[in-house]
Amino acid sequence: MSDRLAMPKSWHVESKPHKFCPGCGHGLILKVLGEVIDELDIQEKLVFGCDIGCSLLAWDFFDADTVQTHHGRTTPVMVGIKRANPELLCIAYMGDGGGYAIGAQHLVNAAFRNERIMVLLVNNTNYGMTGGQMAPTTLPGQKTETSPFGRDPEETGYPAQGPEMVAAVVPPGAYVARATCANMKQMKRFMKKAVENQVAGRGFSFLEVLSTCPTNWRTSARQTWEFLEKEMAGYFKTGEFTTPGDRREK
Amino acid sequence: MQRTLPFSENRVFVTGNEAVAWAALAAGADIMFGYPITPQNEIMHYWTRLAPAYGKKFLQTEDELSAGFTTIGGVLAGRKAFSATAGPGTVLFQEPVTMAEMMRIPMVVIIQQRGGPSTATVIYSQQEVNLAAFGGNGEGWRVVYSTANHQELYDYTIKAFNVAWTYRFPVFVLGDGYQAKMRESLVMYDPASRGMELAPAEAVVGKPGRPGSSRPAVHLRNAFSVEEELYESIMPGEEEFRSMARRVVEHDEEGTRGAELVIISHGVVSRAAVAAIKRLKEKGIKAGYFRPVTIRPFPEEALQRAVALCPRLLVVESALGQLARLVKEALFNRPVESFDTIFRPGVGITAEELVEAVIKIRQGGTTCV
Numbered sequence: 001m002s003d004r005l006a007m008p009k010s011w012h013v014e015s016k017p018h019k020f021c022p023g024c025g026h027g028l029i030l031k032v033l034g035e036v037i038d039e040l041d042i043q044e045k046l047v048f049g050c051d052i053g054c055s056l057l058a059w060d061f062f063d064a065d066t067v068q069t070h071h072g073r074t075t076p077v078m079v080g081i082k083r084a085n086p087e088l089l090c091i092a093y094m095g096d097g098g099g100y101a102i103g104a105q106h107l108v109n110a111a112f113r114n115e116r117i118m119v120l121l122v123n124n125t126n127y128g129m130t131g132g133q134m135a136p137t138t139l140p141g142q143k144t145e146t147s148p149f150g151r152d153p154e155e156t157g158y159p160a161q162g163p164e165m166v167a168a169v170v171p172p173g174a175y176v177a178r179a180t181c182a183n184m185k186q187m188k189r190f191m192k193k194a195v196e197n198q199v200a201g202r203g204f205s206f207l208e209v210l211s212t213c214p215t216n217w218r219t220s221a222r223q224t225w226e227f228l229e230k231e232m233a234g235y236f237k238t239g240e241f242t243t244p245g246d247r248r249e250k
Numbered sequence: 251m252q253r254t255l256p257f258s259e260n261r262v263f264v265t266g267n268e269a270v271a272w273a274a275l276a277a278g279a280d281i282m283f284g285y286p287i288t289p290q291n292e293i294m295h296y297w298t299r300l301a302p303a304y305g306k307k308f309l310q311t312e313d314e315l316s317a318g319f320t321t322i323g324g325v326l327a328g329r330k331a332f333s334a335t336a337g338p339g340t341v342l343f344q345e346p347v348t349m350a351e352m353m354r355i356p357m358v359v360i361i362q363q364r365g366g367p368s369t370a371t372v373i374y375s376q377q378e379v380n381l382a383a384f385g386g387n388g389e390g391w392r393v394v395y396s397t398a399n400h401q402e403l404y405d406y407t408i409k410a411f412n413v414a415w416t417y418r419f420p421v422f423v424l425g426d427g428y429q430a431k432m433r434e435s436l437v438m439y440d441p442a443s444r445g446m447e448l449a450p451a452e453a454v455v456g457k458p459g460r461p462g463s464s465r466p467a468v469h470l471r472n473a474f475s476v477e478e479e480l481y482e483s484i485m486p487g488e489e490e491f492r493s494m495a496r497r498v499v500e501h502d503e504e505g506t507r508g509a510e511l512v513i514i515s516h517g518v519v520s521r522a523a524v525a526a527i528k529r530l531k532e533k534g535i536k537a538g539y540f541r542p543v544t545i546r547p548f549p550e551e552a553l554q555r556a557v558a559l560c561p562r563l564l565v566v567e568s569a570l571g572q573l574a575r576l577v578k579e580a581l582f583n584r585p586v587e588s589f590d591t592i593f594r595p596g597v598g599i600t601a602e603e604l605v606e607a608v609i610k611i612r613q614g615g616t617t618c619v
């Protein structure tokens with residue numbers, strides 16, 4: 001019962017407990033999103049889109065209309081919904097593979113066009129759903145199933161800097177930030193601003209959240225948090241990269 | 251203020267692409283998503299010029315994957331959304347179309363076939379039959395209308411919207427570069443003035459009410475965890491596809507009774523076939539003509555009946571046997587006396603060639619290559 005009380009109102013109770021692995025950041029991010037949905041009271045107008053990847057496990061997560069799409073294609077589905085009915089609020093939820101690899105052209109072009117949708121991207125430095133392969137965000141030296149000796153930047157480059165890239169191409173009115181599961185308060189502030197930016201219809205909203213994948217990282221609870229707070233934080237700077245008024249929180 | 255169609259009946263002399271744009275308007279389409287590719291470009295050009303006056307919308311997407319998935323989004327939001335493509339674009343469309351098949355999302359895509367494989371020519375071909383009918387990792391749950399002239403492009407584009415929104419399966423209108431770019435006369439009309447009803451569009455997401463309290467939330471998915479769950483979700487769809495198939499399947503046929511030979515073709519090539527059987531008749535040779543109008547579902551029973559009347563066949567197409575494969579499958583285990591073919595990938599076929607071929611076959615020759 002106490003667990004139920006702690007649940008955001010917008011959560012779909014029947015689908016809880018959720019299907020993410022223990023210690024996975026997805027659950028934390030969706031908790032924060034649920035609280036923001038409640039606080040901004042947008043449940044009626046919301047269309048939640050989830051990608052293929054572990055984000056698909058959220059297909060019945062909220063008491064909000066939800067469309068689970070194909071891998072990488074959540075952005076265009078949400079763009080289509082928004083263009084067809086601008087009254088709705090569209091949030092595309094995806095992993096780093098979905099957003100920065102297979103769906104990168106959609107992300108970049110939605111940013112170019114300042115689509116009035118929000119993209120919420122979970123950076124866990126690997127392809128979780130398919131069993132832990134290298135992602136565009138994998139850290140140098142990080143071992144994954146397809147970089148078993150560690151990612152070699154000479155061969156496969158450096159971790160993708162998503163928000164930096166998006167911030168470089170968006171027109172005015174966009175909101176672009178990176179948060180982390182290691183700082184829930186900041187994550188909630190950014191999440192709220194990103195959603196509010198769409199409510200105000202100012203422009204594209206993009207939030208990347210640094211997350212955890214203990215299953216594929218093969219880490220203990222302590223190691224998981226260390227990787228998030230030390231290793232990942234070293235490469236991925238949290239903060240706001242573009243805001244509509246350009247008063248940024250570093 | 252949204253205008254209504256400026257005509258109830260209007261004889262015009264226009265390109266096929268212009269006819270399609272007007273037909274989409276007449277069918278009540280609200281929004282087009284598209285990516286440039288020859289020979290469909292002018293559908294977008296006409297649509298973008300018509301759109302503002304009629305309160306319609308357009309978005310040029312970053313590629314055809316996006317055109318397909320934004321179309322799906324538009325449909326889910328309750329609008330009649332559509333797209334148009336060709337060649338390599340039709341390849342990219344397979345991904346969104348399979349999602350539409352699985353999730354029973356109505357969707358209309360005009361395909362103006364061009365040469366293939368690959369980028370090939372931008373002009374004409376009938377090489378997108380396989381792709382239109384069975385592309386994608388699914389079971390081919392789509393309706394494919396192969397049109398032969400501009401009047402049909404207009405008629406079947408309107409029909410495509412109605413069939414899509416009545417049965418909730420994706421529908422392709424399969425034209426080609428000749429039909430797209432040629433001018434031809436046709437009668438454009440307001441469906442209402444002919445007493446035709448348009449199937450209404452309904453929103454799937456974002457309907458009124460509070461999800462979880464005043465109405466259940468809509469949770470759409472295409473991913474399943476176990477095999478049985480998938481099987482159970484597919485079989486009702488197959489049943490509905492089959493029952494729809496009986497209602498939408500269409501063919502055209504002439505002079506098969508008492509014919510010496512039946513020419514089987516589809517799309518623009520069937521115009522040559524119709525002309526050829528006329529000329530052959532003048533020479534005292536009785537040839538029949540059979541044409542599937544729906545490539546998928548294929549008019550199997552009608553073809554079987556025709557072949558029971560005349561089991562000597564000549565299959566003609568601007569491709570290397572894509573239609574012929576469908577014909578053979580439809581005639582599996584049926585007695586066929588002869589099966590000649592003319593396959594011309596990416597090239598047009600004339601009535602004269604068909605007349606010559608039929609005469610040659612009568613003299614005991616063959617056209618097979």
Ligand SMILES: Cc1ncc(C[n+]2csc(CCOP(=O)(O)OP(=O)(O)O)c2C)c(N)n1
Pocket residue numbers: 052053054055071094095096097098099122124126127128129130135
């Ligand atoms: C077109 C296509 N290619 C590949 C896949 C297989 N696939 C499923 S999920 C996934 C990667 C998921 O990784 P990510 O997007 O980072 O999300 P995560 O699971 O880590 O949350 C891949 C490659 C697919 N479903 N569709």
Ligand code: SF4
Pocket residue numbers: 019020021023024025026054124128129212213214215216
């Ligand atoms: S595999 Fe990783 S990302 Fe996926 S649910 Fe498990 S911990 Fe989370």
